[in-house]
Amino acid sequence: MISDKHRDYYAGALVFLLGIGTAVMGSTYTVGTLTKMGPGFFPTALGFLMAFMGVLVAAANFLARHKEAAPEINHGGGMQTSPDWRGWGCIIAAVVSFILLAEHAGLVFATFICVFLGCWGDKTARLQDSASLALGISLFGILLFSDILRVQLPAYVGNVPAEILALLGVSLFGYILRAEQATVRDIVYGVCVTAWALAMTLLGFVLFFFAARLFYDLFSSQASNVQIPGFQDIFLISGLLVLGLPLFSGLLRSGANLRIAGPLFGALLMAFSALESGARSLIGNKSQPSTPERLQASGMAVYGLLFYFYVLLMQIFIVRGM
Amino acid sequence: MNGFEGIYHGFSIALEPQNLMWCFVGVTIGNLVGVLPGMGVLSAVSILLPLTFGMKEVPAILMLAGIFYGSQYGGAICSILLNLPCHPPHAVTCLDGYPMTKQGKGGVALGITMMGAAFGAAFGIVQMMFFAPYIAKVAFQFGAPEICSLMLLGLLAGSTLAKGSPLKGVAMTILGLLLGLVGTDINTGVERFTFGMIDLSDGVALVGLALGIFGIAEFLKSVNNTAPVNTAYTNVRMRDMRPSKAEMKEAVFPILRGTLIGSLCSCIPGTGPTIASFVAYAAEKKISKTPEKFGHGMIAGVAAPETSTHSSVQGDFIPTMSLGIPGDAVMALLLGALIIHGITPGPRLIVEHPDIFWGLIASFWIGNLMLIVLNVPMIGVWVKMLMVPYKFLFPSALFFICIGVYADKNSIYDVGVTLFFGIFGYLLLMLKFEPAPILLGFVLGPRFEENFRRALIISRGDMNTFVDRWISATFLSLCVVLVCGQMYVRIKDKAPVPATIFGLAALALVGYLNIYVFGLIVFGIAAKFAIGSMTKKPAASAKPAETPTARIAGE
Numbered sequence: 001m002i003s004d005k006h007r008d009y010y011a012g013a014l015v016f017l018l019g020i021g022t023a024v025m026g027s028t029y030t031v032g033t034l035t036k037m038g039p040g041f042f043p044t045a046l047g048f049l050m051a052f053m054g055v056l057v058a059a060a061n062f063l064a065r066h067k068e069a070a071p072e073i074n075h076g077g078g079m080q081t082s083p084d085w086r087g088w089g090c091i092i093a094a095v096v097s098f099i100l101l102a103e104h105a106g107l108v109f110a111t112f113i114c115v116f117l118g119c120w121g122d123k124t125a126r127l128q129d130s131a132s133l134a135l136g137i138s139l140f141g142i143l144l145f146s147d148i149l150r151v152q153l154p155a156y157v158g159n160v161p162a163e164i165l166a167l168l169g170v171s172l173f174g175y176i177l178r179a180e181q182a183t184v185r186d187i188v189y190g191v192c193v194t195a196w197a198l199a200m201t202l203l204g205f206v207l208f209f210f211a212a213r214l215f216y217d218l219f220s221s222q223a224s225n226v227q228i229p230g231f232q233d234i235f236l237i238s239g240l241l242v243l244g245l246p247l248f249s250g251l252l253r254s255g256a257n258l259r260i261a262g263p264l265f266g267a268l269l270m271a272f273s274a275l276e277s278g279a280r281s282l283i284g285n286k287s288q289p290s291t292p293e294r295l296q297a298s299g300m301a302v303y304g305l306l307f308y309f310y311v312l313l314m315q316i317f318i319v320r321g322m
Numbered sequence: 323m324n325g326f327e328g329i330y331h332g333f334s335i336a337l338e339p340q341n342l343m344w345c346f347v348g349v350t351i352g353n354l355v356g357v358l359p360g361m362g363v364l365s366a367v368s369i370l371l372p373l374t375f376g377m378k379e380v381p382a383i384l385m386l387a388g389i390f391y392g393s394q395y396g397g398a399i400c401s402i403l404l405n406l407p408c409h410p411p412h413a414v415t416c417l418d419g420y421p422m423t424k425q426g427k428g429g430v431a432l433g434i435t436m437m438g439a440a441f442g443a444a445f446g447i448v449q450m451m452f453f454a455p456y457i458a459k460v461a462f463q464f465g466a467p468e469i470c471s472l473m474l475l476g477l478l479a480g481s482t483l484a485k486g487s488p489l490k491g492v493a494m495t496i497l498g499l500l501l502g503l504v505g506t507d508i509n510t511g512v513e514r515f516t517f518g519m520i521d522l523s524d525g526v527a528l529v530g531l532a533l534g535i536f537g538i539a540e541f542l543k544s545v546n547n548t549a550p551v552n553t554a555y556t557n558v559r560m561r562d563m564r565p566s567k568a569e570m571k572e573a574v575f576p577i578l579r580g581t582l583i584g585s586l587c588s589c590i591p592g593t594g595p596t597i598a599s600f601v602a603y604a605a606e607k608k609i610s611k612t613p614e615k616f617g618h619g620m621i622a623g624v625a626a627p628e629t630s631t632h633s634s635v636q637g638d639f640i641p642t643m644s645l646g647i648p649g650d651a652v653m654a655l656l657l658g659a660l661i662i663h664g665i666t667p668g669p670r671l672i673v674e675h676p677d678i679f680w681g682l683i684a685s686f687w688i689g690n691l692m693l694i695v696l697n698v699p700m701i702g703v704w705v706k707m708l709m710v711p712y713k714f715l716f717p718s719a720l721f722f723i724c725i726g727v728y729a730d731k732n733s734i735y736d737v738g739v740t741l742f743f744g745i746f747g748y749l750l751l752m753l754k755f756e757p758a759p760i761l762l763g764f765v766l767g768p769r770f771e772e773n774f775r776r777a778l779i780i781s782r783g784d785m786n787t788f789v790d791r792w793i794s795a796t797f798l799s800l801c802v803v804l805v806c807g808q809m810y811v812r813i814k815d816k817a818p819v820p821a822t823i824f825g826l827a828a829l830a831l832v833g834y835l836n837i838y839v840f841g842l843i844v845f846g847i848a849a850k851f852a853i854g855s856m857t858k859k860p861a862a863s864a865k866p867a868e869t870p871t872a873r874i875a876g877e
Contacts, residue, residue: 002752011753015493022500022515029512035783039507039514042771046500053493060489079752080547087545091538091720095741098724099734111721118717123546125713137718145725152732153725 012058016051023047090121107146107153111138329451332680335380336688344381345685348388349693355389356396357707358715359406359548363393364758365540367655368532369719372726379663380677384685386659390652391443391635391686394595395693398435398628399704403428403555411595411631414603418616418623423555429562429701430569431624436697437565438577438629443690445581446588446636450643451683454672457644461669466777467787469668471797473770476647477762478801483597486756488808494750498760501526502767509775521735528658529730530740531764533723535757536651538744541716543751548712558705560698569621576606576622580629587630588637594650595631595638602630636686643671643679647766651758654765661765 002010023044032038094117101110116134119125146155335341355366367389374382397409402419415435422431464472477499481491504515505525516522565573580602587598606626607616616623641647646667648654660667665675672679697704727736747757781787789795 007753011490011755014749014753015490015497018497025515029514030510033783034778034785037775037778039510039512042774043500043503043514046496046503050493050496050500053489053496057487057489057493060487079543084546087547088542091541091545091716092741092745094717094720095538095724095737095744098721099737099741102724102728102737103734107725111725114724115717115721118720119713121545122713122716124711129713130717133714133717137721141721141725145729151725151729153728 008061008064009058012054012056012061014054015057016054019047019049019051019054021047023051086123087121090117094118094121102153107151107155108138108142110153111141328455328676328680329684331676332682332684335677335681336384336684341381341384341681341685342688344377344385345388345689346692348385349392349689350696352389352392352394353396353693353696353704354707356393356409357399357704358396358710359400359404359708359712361715361719362536362540363390363409364532364536364651364655365719366393367652368529368536369722369726371529371532371655371659372730374659375662375730379660379665379675380681382659382663383656383678383682384689386656387639387682388685388689390656391632391689392693394631394635395436395439395697396704398439399432399697399701400708402431402435402624403558403705404552404708406549411599411635412628413596414599414627415624417603418618418620421617421619422621422624425619426555427619428555429558430565431621432558432701433563433565433698434569434573434621434625435628436563436694437573438580438625439632440690440694441577442581442584442629442631442633443636443686445585446633447683447686447690449585449588449633449637450640450686454640454644454679457640458669458672461645464669464793465791466773466780467791467794468797469773470770470777471788471794471801472645472647473766473773475797475801475804476641476645476649477759477766477770478804480648480650480762481759482804482808486754490755491759494755494757494759495763498763498765499767499770500763501531501760502764503771508768508772521733526739526764527727527730527736528655528662528764530727530736531743532655532658532761533727534740534743535747535750535760537719537723538740539747539751539757541720542744542748544712545716558701560701563698563701572621573625576626577629579605579609580626581633583626584630584633585637588634588640588649595634598630598634599627602626639682642667643682645669646671646769648762651761654761658761658765 024047026040026043026047029040029043030038031040031044094114097117098110098114101113112134115137116130119130119133142155145151146153336345351366351370352363355361355363367386370386370389374385377385393409394411397412398415398419400406400409401412401415403423405416405420405423419428419431419435422428477495478492481495482488500515502525504522506513506523513523583602583605584595584598587594587601603623603626606622607613610616610620610622612620638649638653641649642653642657646657646669648657657667660671660678665671665678723740724737727740728734730736750757777787778784787794789798
């Protein structure tokens with residue numbers, strides 16, 4: 001958008017103005033002397049130095065020879081060649097909407113608008129892409145940030161039941177995966193896959209926990225203070241993984257294999273119910289320490305292996321096309 | 323605690339279940355970020371930074387470090403199979419990696435990359451194990467002037483040796499230093515550059531700044547501007563990765579040379595993995611008997627740069643952990659994380675927090691092992707990840723940025739700050755500035771000012787304190803050598819003669835006029851020294867350190 005020849009004049013001017021501005025502002029604080037430096041000394045000195053650098057940048061450009069550079073191959077790393085108002089506008093609007101809405105309209109709504117607008121900035125995004133991604137992320141976001149990490153933002157404002165929003169999200173997510181074509185058999189199959197995934201992750205957890213404890217005892221002179229994680233925690237995290245990974249791998253859409261849609265849909269439903277119950281039981285138990293602490297104290301190493309097992313499973317069942 | 327005791331202690335820390343878990347999470351996310359075209363290490367580290375505030379410091383550091391070295395594994399996949407140099411250290415791998423892929427040997431290239439990675443990383447870790455405590459021991463003697471000079475050297479090296487124009491790099495560093503000053507002055511309690519806003523009196527949030535200039539600015543740049551992914555060659559399975567015996571033979575010596583170059587590069591502050599990989603590729607091309615075959619799928623052209631990347635990534639941690647001087651922006655973020663957790667980085671870190679230092683080293687071993695396990699049998703999964711469309715990636719990341727910045731201090735104001743720096747960062751990108759030095763300056767800024775003021779209080783305002791003491795004088799003269807070296811290269815290669823003379827004259831003038839300003843004094847020395855060397859012979863820039871400093875001291 002800016003020619004190579006003139007770019008560095010603008011760059012130099014920007015640096016110069018910033019420097020001068022800083023120096024002028026800095027000199028309004030007490031500057032002091034070298035022996036007794038005031039708070040204004042350092043900023044003023046740096047400001048002048050920066051202004052000088054601005055002059056140098058512009059001067060170097062004035063004296064440099066400009067060869068006819070070969071057009072750069074754009075690997076997605078270069079700058080835009082023409083203004084992209086849609087992309088810029090949507091991204092900025094997305095953040096602004098989050099700022100305006102988060103505290104007043106609740107996390108779910110703010111997330112939805114933010115992701116929807118952001119996605120809409122991409123020229124290839126269709127309406128259903130934006131909508132389903134926004135619903136998926138707001139669902140994921142509320143589970144992770146509101147239920148587990150307890151961010152200090154209201155999840156909802158008003159009387160919108162969580163379940164309705166969540167179900168809406170899940171079903172629209174199914175739509176993006178073309179789940180309307182999934183048969184009952186596919187859904188049953190999906191439930192089986194999910195159950196299998198949960199069983200395997202639990203097994204992995206047990207095995208890994210004992211291995212980790214063995215190592216810990218081997219190396220540490222102190223008595224082991226590792227506690228066994230509560231079943232709820234495991235269930236919660238497994239559920240999150242089961243929910244999160246299909247969300248992600250579903251977005252791959254690489255195989256264009258419609259048959260994965262059913263199992264994924266089933267996995268989502270199942271995981272959501274698991275999560276809901278897990279989250280609810282956690283919220284109900286106010287006497288216990290907060291969830292992050294509990295998750296930490298209970299040796300979260302295990303979840304690493306859960307993740308590993310789960311990725312393995314996804315590979316077996318999804319990447320290789322069922 | 324010597325090396326062996328230390329590493330034993332380190333393993334007992336790193337094998338604690340929760341540390342192991344976070345290390346695993348870090349390397350997995352790193353690998354993922356490396357694979358995904360359009361996601362950078364810096365934005366990933368800064369997105370996850372707020373999540374670590376609730377954690378203990380050891381797992382937090384292990385995880386953030388894991389993202390950094392994990393992404394190096396993933397970046398190779400992206401370069402070799404897709405010809406997308408989206409991660410700077412791997413840009414040079416495209417030259418020979420992609421031709422190999424087109425010949426159907428993409429799997430072999432990846433296999434050799436993994437071998438080289440394992441070897442290079444192992445060497446880098448051993449180097450860190452033995453070097454870092456030694457360097458820290460030397461650094462115990464540093465007083466305020468030495469720390470100041472060392473920081474100056476680190477900042478200069480970080481801003482001028484990285485890619486892009488050195489002048490603009492220095493300007494960005496100064497901008498970073500100034501941004502670090504925003505907020506309440508610790509010595510006097512005066513609020514500086516807050517524009518009357520209460521939210522700014524604590525200073526600019528590190529997370530907000532980093533996510534603005536590396537997250538939102540990147541999205542503004544890349545939206546609707548990413549090349550479509552060519553998936554013609556992305557069918558790689560584990561069994562394709564095994565190289566034949568002849569190919570192994572061809573790769574062994576490049577791997578060894580790459581390791582050496584990488585570890586040497588990591589010793590110089592400011593030269594990260596990117597420079598190491600370019601140097602290794604150039605060296606390999608020079609040594610080779612068939613240099614014309616480079617660019618058409620030479621194994622050496624993949625093995626050497628990849629290995630040097632990994633060995634220098636591990637070595638990069640040495641100055642950060644032993645001196646508290648970050649070499650690049652990722653290290654600056656890690657240092658920022660340490661400071662947020664209430665740990666003062668510097669030479670005392672190894673002694674006062676052996677858990678962090680030795681735990682980190684042990685976690686490097688474990689993490690690299692995990693990465694090999696993650697990458698070799700599961701290459702199919704990562705290859706599939708290459709196909710996530712950008713339109714799904716960046717809106718999700720936008721949301722994570724917003725909520726991450728908010729959760730940092732529960733302040734929606736910081737999200738606004740992030741947006742501001744995002745737009746400002748895009749403006750800088752448009753003017754071809756490299757934003758990474760901003761972060762270097764930002765993290766070091768407050769410490770730099772503090773030490774500068776302390777040094778001058780101790781010396782009663784005498785600037786000679788910086789050139790009086792030999793360690794400090796050495797650092798300053800290294801700065802001079804650095805600046806002169808840069809100028810010499812410019813004179814030789816590109817810039818016409820008038821430009822150089824103008825530059826030198828201006829520097830000399832400024833050096834004489836503003837002898838009281840510390841930053842300018844260095845440029846003064848630089849100019850004097852450069853003019854002196856130009857009248858005799860250009861190679862004189864490597865002269866002993868005493869000459870310029872003694873001259874200043876004499877004034």
